[in-house]
Amino acid sequence: MRSRFSAFAVNDAAYLLRTWHPTTRPPRIRLDVQQRWSRLDVLGATGGGLLDTEGTVEFRAHYSVHGHRGVQHERSRFVRDAGAWVYLGPVG
Template identity: 50%
Template sequence: MFRAPIAPSDPCPCGSSAAYRDCCGRLHASLAEAATAEELMRSRYSAFVAGDSAYLLHSWSSETRPRSLELDPEQQWEGLELIRVVKGGPDDAAGKVEFRARFRAGGTVQDQHEVSTFVREDGRWVYRGALAHR
């Protein structure tokens, strides 16, 4: 399956009310860094939607980042629901974001429920890992 690119004027897949170019698109294009753990988590979800493995690796902690990342081209991400955000603000050093993401794989809709942890590395937010994954 071919993933269509996200047009700059399309609604951002992360669920904000902004256009992709004004939201996660500016982070994917390295025009800005995420200001909060929540913003980074949303941008990582949008990177999964876009199939942008380079951004996912760039936004991953150097302590836990894999050498490479192969995304399943058959997987279609269909929605993001934020459940809870703990810390992760502009003045914090760490934060957690609990979310549920829906995706379709092999014709079946599935649900990923996770509590992701984020830390600052060299002054920027990065994804460290998942505390709970269902």
């Protein structure tokens, strides 16, 4: 989760796509270069351990765009794909 937040912060769309599960990954993403990601608060997590194959992370990601502050609040699902953790999508 933290690495994906960092990728948003530095506008690394290629990394975001590489860490997105192939069944839910869009063909491309367009990041707003005016959007500045400033802080990630991880509120909770389930699974995700060494022997787990899935897990969830609840987070708040703080950003600003064009002088307006905002927060992305999500509970995300991650799964292992070929040994690597990848983003599957939001829960529910």
